[in-house]
Amino acid sequence: MDGFTTQELMAILAMQGFAGVSFFSVLLLMALGLAIIYGQMRVINMAHGEFMVMGAYATYLCSITLGQFPGMTDYYLFLALPIAFASAFAMGYLVEWVLIRHLYHRPLDTLLATWGLALIMQQGFRSIFGAREVSVTVPGWLRGSYQPTMMIDIPLNGIAILVLTLFVTLGVWWLLFRSRWGLRVRCTTANREMSGAIGINTKRVDRMTFALGCGIAGIAGAAFTTISSTGPTSGSLYIVDTFLVVVFGGAGSLLGTIASAFSIAQAQSVMEFFMGGSMAKVLTLLTVIAILLMRPEGLVASKVRR
Amino acid sequence: MTLINRLFTGRHASLGGIALLALILIVVMPMALDLYRLNLAGRYLTYAFVALGLVLCWGYGGILSLGQGIFFGVGGYAMAMFLKLEASDPESTSIQTTPGIPDFMDWNRITELPWFWVPFESLTFTILAVLTLPAAFAFVIGYAMFKRRVSGVYFAIITQALAVVLTILIVGQQGYTGGINGITDLRTLKGWDIRDDSSQYLLYYLNAVLLIGCVLIGRWVLSSKYGRILTALRDREDRVRFSGYDVANFKIFIFCLAAFMSGIGGAMFTLQVGFMSPSFVGIVPSIEFVIFAAVGGRLSLLGGVYGALLVSYAKTLFAEAYPQLWQVMIGTVFILVVLILPYGLASVVDRYWPLLRSRLPLARRSSASSSSTTESRP
Amino acid sequence: MSSNTDFLLAIEGLTVSFDGFKAIEGLNFYMDESELRVVIGPNGAGKTTLLDLICGKTKATEGSIKFRGKELTQLREHRIVWEGVGRKFQNPSIYEGLSVFDNLEASYPEGRSVFGALAFKRDEQVVQRIHNVAREIQLEDRLDMEAGLLSHGQKQWLEIGMLLIQEPELLMLDEPVAGMSASERQETATLLKRISQGRSVIVIEHDMEFVAALGGKVTVLHQGKILAEGDIETVKQNKHVIDVYLGH
Numbered sequence: 059m060d061g062f063t064t065q066e067l068m069a070i071l072a073m074q075g076f077a078g079v080s081f082f083s084v085l086l087l088m089a090l091g092l093a094i095i096y097g098q099m100r101v102i103n104m105a106h107g108e109f110m111v112m113g114a115y116a117t118y119l120c121s122i123t124l125g126q127f128p129g130m131t132d133y134y135l136f137l138a139l140p141i142a143f144a145s146a147f148a149m150g151y152l153v154e155w156v157l158i159r160h161l162y163h164r165p166l167d168t169l170l171a172t173w174g175l176a177l178i179m180q181q182g183f184r185s186i187f188g189a190r191e192v193s194v195t196v197p198g199w200l201r202g203s204y205q206p207t208m209m210i211d212i213p214l215n216g217i218a219i220l221v222l223t224l225f226v227t228l229g230v231w232w233l234l235f236r237s238r239w240g241l242r243v244r245c246t247t248a249n250r251e252m253s254g255a256i257g258i259n260t261k262r263v264d265r266m267t268f269a270l271g272c273g274i275a276g277i278a279g280a281a282f283t284t285i286s287s288t289g290p291t292s293g294s295l296y297i298v299d300t301f302l303v304v305v306f307g308g309a310g311s312l313l314g315t316i317a318s319a320f321s322i323a324q325a326q327s328v329m330e331f332f333m334g335g336s337m338a339k340v341l342t343l344l345t346v347i348a349i350l351l352m353r354p355e356g357l358v359a360s361k362v363r364r
Numbered sequence: 365m366t367l368i369n370r371l372f373t374g375r376h377a378s379l380g381g382i383a384l385l386a387l388i389l390i391v392v393m394p395m396a397l398d399l400y401r402l403n404l405a406g407r408y409l410t411y412a413f414v415a416l417g418l419v420l421c422w423g424y425g426g427i428l429s430l431g432q433g434i435f436f437g438v439g440g441y442a443m444a445m446f447l448k449l450e451a452s453d454p455e456s457t458s459i460q461t462t463p464g465i466p467d468f469m470d471w472n473r474i475t476e477l478p479w480f481w482v483p484f485e486s487l488t489f490t491i492l493a494v495l496t497l498p499a500a501f502a503f504v505i506g507y508a509m510f511k512r513r514v515s516g517v518y519f520a521i522i523t524q525a526l527a528v529v530l531t532i533l534i535v536g537q538q539g540y541t542g543g544i545n546g547i548t549d550l551r552t553l554k555g556w557d558i559r560d561d562s563s564q565y566l567l568y569y570l571n572a573v574l575l576i577g578c579v580l581i582g583r584w585v586l587s588s589k590y591g592r593i594l595t596a597l598r599d600r601e602d603r604v605r606f607s608g609y610d611v612a613n614f615k616i617f618i619f620c621l622a623a624f625m626s627g628i629g630g631a632m633f634t635l636q637v638g639f640m641s642p643s644f645v646g647i648v649p650s651i652e653f654v655i656f657a658a659v660g661g662r663l664s665l666l667g668g669v670y671g672a673l674l675v676s677y678a679k680t681l682f683a684e685a686y687p688q689l690w691q692v693m694i695g696t697v698f699i700l701v702v703l704i705l706p707y708g709l710a711s712v713v714d715r716y717w718p719l720l721r722s723r724l725p726l727a728r729r730s731s732a733s734s735s736s737t738t739e740s741r742p
Numbered sequence: 743m744s745s746n747t748d749f750l751l752a753i754e755g756l757t758v759s760f761d762g763f764k765a766i767e768g769l770n771f772y773m774d775e776s777e778l779r780v781v782i783g784p785n786g787a788g789k790t791t792l793l794d795l796i797c798g799k800t801k802a803t804e805g806s807i808k809f810r811g812k813e814l815t816q817l818r819e820h821r822i823v824w825e826g827v828g829r830k831f832q833n834p835s836i837y838e839g840l841s842v843f844d845n846l847e848a849s850y851p852e853g854r855s856v857f858g859a860l861a862f863k864r865d866e867q868v869v870q871r872i873h874n875v876a877r878e879i880q881l882e883d884r885l886d887m888e889a890g891l892l893s894h895g896q897k898q899w900l901e902i903g904m905l906l907i908q909e910p911e912l913l914m915l916d917e918p919v920a921g922m923s924a925s926e927r928q929e930t931a932t933l934l935k936r937i938s939q940g941r942s943v944i945v946i947e948h949d950m951e952f953v954a955a956l957g958g959k960v961t962v963l964h965q966g967k968i969l970a971e972g973d974i975e976t977v978k979q980n981k982h983v984i985d986v987y988l989g990h
Contacts, residue, residue, distance in 0.1 A: 100517075102520075166517065170654065174695040178695035180691065301524075336532045590856060590859035605820060608849075608908065610820045
């Protein structure tokens with residue numbers, strides 16, 4: 059890397075690293091939802107990006123609604139987060155009931171059906187919100203940045219998203235591994251018939267899991283609004299990356315998902331500085347695919363004897 | 365002998381059905397449609413090559429590729445590169461800084477033809493490339509994945525990611541590829557104007573004949589022992605493996621065959637439409653190819669062809685008039701086909717054709733042969 | 743240790759561990775040609791894992807599996823089949839959408855490569871052989887039937903037939919009579935005794951009556967190790983075997 063001093067290089071790495079943090083957060087939130095759904099019922103939800111966009115539009119609506127009241131503008135996010143979650147959750151609940159539950163054991167077909175759903179949802183957004191991208195006014199307390207040294211400049215909204223992501227991840231961890239409900243989910247994943255036999259309503263577990271995964275995508279959407287503007291097809295840009303995160307992390311492993319979201323986001327962000335966005339993306343995708351081919355079970359393999 | 369025998373006894377697309385398709389493509393459509401519409405139909409038929417490939421590898425082999433646009437693109441770009449070089453002779457490009465290279469290279473300040481463009485000055489090489497490059501790409505991808513037992517959903521996602529990678533590369537490296545606009549202004553093939561009326565007809569017929577050839581190849585493959593092993597491994601991979609077959613090789617072959625067909629489709633597309641662009645390579649076209657096969661019937665070779673024609677025609681019809689409605693429609697079709705008609709229109713025909721046939725007084729005597737139209741279904 | 747060339751199958755020091763759990767540990771197991779061997783043992787003893795290791799479905803952590811003096815642990819699954827090892831799975835594993843004839847033909851040991859399969863010709867010899875095997879497994883009058891419509895017992899026989907058509911030298915059957923009626927069991931025992939003429943057979947079984955009907959040497963596995971070996975009467979008397987498996 060000629061042309062850069064070591065110090066500059068470190069600063070670049072740190073800055074790009076923090077720029078990658080926002081990307082990492084959104085990617086992780088998206089992947090969490092997708093991983094829960096895939097891990098639980100081997101269903102690939104191609105419309106996951108659209109659930110994220112739903113959360114983003116919900117956030118946008120909150121911001122313009124509260125924008126009507128002076129003094130409230132800065133706090134719309136606190137209203138938007140639960141609403142983004144709830145709307146995506148409700149939609150997910152409905153979709154599972156209408157569509158997904160008929161397609162268990164046909165993973166490839168689910169993939170196609172949810173793709174169809176994604177197209178319909180995109181058109182829905184376009185009809186309601188228009189084809190133009192919308193953006194929210196980032197609250198005053200999220201603007202500005204934190205400067206630990208002269209050369210490093212970390213935007214506050216990135217830190218805020220990161221904190222939010224950590225909370226959601228912890229919440230998911232608690233829900234899955236510490237709560238009574240999570241026990242039922244894990245039982246169903248391990249042995250569906252047995253779980254049914256001991257009185258777990260596996261259909262309900264499926265529906266709630268799917269809805270929860272979608273709800274988390276909704277939160278990802280709320281986070282997304284603080285780093286980018288939202289359009290009807292914003293979600294489809296994220297879907298391939300998110301899938302690779304889930305697969306790369308080793309489906310069903312929370313730790314693997316976090317590690318893989320982090321490495322993919324960071325690799326992309328740091329490479330972006332040196333070779334531009336599109337080549338960085340190509341290189342990241344190819345690297346992930348190559349590693350996946352060497353380790354098809356992903357970073358963290360689930361320990362099941364087969 | 366076996367080859368001829370199999371062509372006549374295969375049950376995966378009845379010979380009568382193929383003859384009917386040939387009749388429709390070669391006689392009925394040229395008579396019924398004006399040149400503009402016929403050219404459109406020819407364009408749809410190039411998608412049918414891809415749909416055929418998907419019927420083979422997805423329907424029968426259980427390998428869903430969401431990256432068939434890659435192979436369509438490779439075939440199409442190979443042909444486009446040749447035509448572009450012919451269109452960029454020093455005389456007609458004399459106003460450029462560097463005459464004799466494609467215009468988009470000149471705009472991007474490239475002063476020399478890149479090395480990988482050079483062989484495409486030869487038509488022989490180009491035809492060879494169209495026939496082998498897509499399959500070679502598929503071989504590399506298939507070998508890497510199937511030997512490591514990557515399959516199912518993982519395979520679908522990785523092929524989709526590869527389609528994304530290729531699109532980004534084409535768009536990003538515009539000096540070498542023509543970027544987002546693709547390779548345009550293609551006019552002649554060895555001095556022969558591909559855009560005048562008679563050549564449009566000729567290309568249409570060539571396309572139709574090649575397509576029927578591919579249907580016959582597919583039918584021959586499916587009615588061999590290979591075809592039965594392919595279906596068997598879709599349903600019971602382990603049993604096939606422990607019966608002494610190298611499963612990966614069987615998957616690689618069908619994936620390569622599908623790519624081979626897609627590549628021909630891509631090349632014919634370029635010839636008939638006069639350009640090639642990344643919008644026929646990425647996620648969206650790749651998944652549209654899947655819907656052609658799904659609507660037509662994933663277990664029916666002929667269904668794939670009709671599916672491509674029908675869905676593309678509907679797209680032209682609706683997308684021009686009501687672009688919003690079209691996207692909702694195609695989404696709904698996707699969901700409905702998967703939910704209530706997983707084997708597509710072909711399964712409807714299969715169910716009602718024998719009934720209809722037995723009511724026709726003329727055909728009653730030959731009803732014994734009607735069983736040959738039924739497909740084997742898991 | 744290495745004078746095992748006289749045996750058809752010689753397994754030595756075989757160990758496999760799944761994340762530290764040793765399903766098979768330091769196992770030595772020898773089989774003669776034309777021997778019928780029954781492997782019994784409680785659940786989790788490693789019986790199915792043993793078959794998985796021999797046919798290559800699971801890779802060994804340590805040890806060697808020599809078949810006719812040839813090391814199998816390094817071969818890929820289909821190569822092991824080519825060496826003459828056939829494996830029947832616990833649940834009938836047949837191609838339900840294909841006819842009985844096609845099922846048998848799919849296992850016919852010719853046209854196993856891609857291009858071989860494309861060029862494969864169903865000649866008189868193939869048809870004859872399929873009929874012979876079908877007669878052996880009593881399905882000759884069902885050749886045109888879709889295999890999914892067969893009864894459970896018939897499916898088990900079909901899978902045995904699919905192995906027979908490959909003429910393996912070692913045939914491994916995982917609980918072949920599970921879920922069969924008493925008369926089907928009887929017929930299966932006769933079938934197994936007949937097909938073990940001229941080839942070696944390993945059978946995993948729980949049903950002691952069926953084991954007795956088969957005759958032959960019995961190996962008792964327990965926690966991945968061999969607990970006892972010998973003819974059925976000796977094994978039945980063995981104190982350890984009574985403790986962990988047969989019960990008092």
